[in-house]
Amino acid sequence: MNCEEFQTVVSDLAREQIMEVRARTHALVHSAGCDDCARSLADERSLSVGLRSLAERMKSLEAGPRVEAQLLASFRDRNAFKSALVRSHRWLYWVGAAAAVVLVVFGVVAMRGRVAPAAQPSDENAKAGVTKPRATTGPSPSILATTSAPGESLPNRPPSRTTGSGANRRHSPSVRSTFTATGADSEIATDFFPVGDGNTLNLEDGGQLVRVELPRSALVRFGLPVNIERGNERVKADVLFGADGLARAIRFVQ
Amino acid sequence: MTTPDSQTDAKLLSSMLVGDEQALAALYRRRQGNVYRFALQMSGSPALAEDVTQEVFMVLLRDGHNFDPARGSLNSFLLGVARNHVLRRLERDRFYVPIDEDSENDSAANALSATGDGPLDELSRSELIESVRKAVLSLPARYREVVVLCDLQELSYAEAAEVLGCAVGTVRSRLHRARALLIEKLRPAQQEDGIADVKSARCFA
Numbered sequence A: 001m002n003c004e005e006f007q008t009v010v011s012d013l014a015r016e017q018i019m020e021v022r023a024r025t026h027a028l029v030h031s032a033g034c035d036d037c038a039r040s041l042a043d044e045r046s047l048s049v050g051l052r053s054l055a056e057r058m059k060s061l062e063a064g065p066r067v068e069a070q071l072l073a074s075f076r077d078r079n080a081f082k083s084a085l086v087r088s089h090r091w092l093y094w095v096g097a098a099a100a101v102v103l104v105v106f107g108v109v110a111m112r113g114r115v116a117p118a119a120q121p122s123d124e125n126a127k128a129g130v131t132k133p134r135a136t137t138g139p140s141p142s143i144l145a146t147t148s149a150p151g152e153s154l155p156n157r158p159p160s161r162t163t164g165s166g167a168n169r170r171h172s173p174s175v176r177s178t179f180t181a182t183g184a185d186s187e188i189a190t191d192f193f194p195v196g197d198g199n200t201l202n203l204e205d206g207g208q209l210v211r212v213e214l215p216r217s218a219l220v221r222f223g224l225p226v227n228i229e230r231g232n233e234r235v236k237a238d239v240l241f242g243a244d245g246l247a248r249a250i251r252f253v254q
Numbered sequence B: 001m002t003t004p005d006s007q008t009d010a011k012l013l014s015s016m017l018v019g020d021e022q023a024l025a026a027l028y029r030r031r032q033g034n035v036y037r038f039a040l041q042m043s044g045s046p047a048l049a050e051d052v053t054q055e056v057f058m059v060l061l062r063d064g065h066n067f068d069p070a071r072g073s074l075n076s077f078l079l080g081v082a083r084n085h086v087l088r089r090l091e092r093d094r095f096y097v098p099i100d101e102d103s104e105n106d107s108a109a110n111a112l113s114a115t116g117d118g119p120l121d122e123l124s125r126s127e128l129i130e131s132v133r134k135a136v137l138s139l140p141a142r143y144r145e146v147v148v149l150c151d152l153q154e155l156s157y158a159e160a161a162e163v164l165g166c167a168v169g170t171v172r173s174r175l176h177r178a179r180a181l182l183i184e185k186l187r188p189a190q191q192e193d194g195i196a197d198v199k200s201a202r203c204f205a
Helices: A003-014 A021-033 A036-056 A066-127 A218-222 B010-015 B021-043 B048-068 B074-093 B102-111 B121-137 B141-152 B157-164 B168-185
Strands: A206-216 A234-242 A247-253
Touching: A003 A021, A003 A036, A003 B157, A003 B168, A021 A036, A021 A247, A036 B021, A036 B121, A036 B141, A036 B168, A066 B048, A206 A218, A218 A234, A218 A247, B010 B021, B010 B074, B021 B048, B021 B074, B021 B121, B021 B141, B048 B074, B074 B141, B074 B157, B121 B141, B121 B168, B141 B157, B141 B168, B157 B168
Parallel strands: none
Antiparallel strands: A206 A234, A234 A247
16 A cells, blocks of 8 residues: 555544455555654544544533423414414305305396396286297297287387298398397397298288297298307297288297 | 334424424434534534524424435434525624634644643643634535534434535545645644654655
């Protein structure tokens, strides 16, 4: 072993670290024959003694009891805060649930408020008499509401006539925003389109207006634009029946 | 039933994290000495060491769930946290804590010579310890921490590497360099002045 190799192990040797017996023996032999390395080993050993003495003297030193007291107090505060947090979370949960219930109640009340005015005319119609609708030649409709009495609730304006068959009408009708006589304020209706032979003006004998529901694809038949993707949806319509029970006109409602 | 004192660190930690105060007390009493001494040996200030000890265990209260036993012992974890706090505090306070280099060198000058077999050995023992303490405190932080961990806390190289977050080889080389610096600081004054005949030089025998 030379001096350079000795320097790599002198710290471990002085600190009495576990090392190979052979390396230790070689190092000790080298230090015995080399003054510089012997002095280096002596210095390292002296340093180790000093450090060990320092460690021994400080071994009994500990943090004061104040630190432990403060730490435990902090721990208790922390736990109390956590408990309070859990309690407040539980309280928030119940407040949230109550708020949800209140919202549902308000929603139901609001819905009933909207439905009630619309249902009132139907009640009046029911008092006046109920007439079963008759089937028309168009696509099979599903009945939504009962009809009005003959001559009652007829449209104020007669259906517009077109040249040729109404069923083959191709130009887009003017859609006007009208408030129907049934009191459904939010409904928008088209003009009446003639159905069948087009004798729609002969209504002096009275007539019946029946609310039906048709496939949206039926709009095509009256020259109205239809979104093919929504072809299977259903659309509301008012069918005007003559006294003879035949459908005379139809208008679509939204 | 096992008492808290007989439980492992990991068990005490998990109990503490679910609110067991006795577990915290047991863990604190078991580990606070190491943390406090490390901070004291690194800083030389008992007040700072107490502050750091408290901060370390507060970190354990707050972030104890981050401790992973697979990455090292709880003692290493605590010492690692302590090291970060000490370095931060020393960096923050460096302008306010003057180091008296002259008196330090004077007291350290004859420290190594006092370790001989002379009659004044016992008398100068306290002086030696104080000199070594001051010499350690005067080391740069990266060398001081390896001396504190390996020589004063008596950790293995691997444990010190865990605390410092570096390789074992780095610990070894830093310790070697740190001890050389300490020997230079503690070398008797007459050698520094060239009175001694033998100068330190490497031989290649």
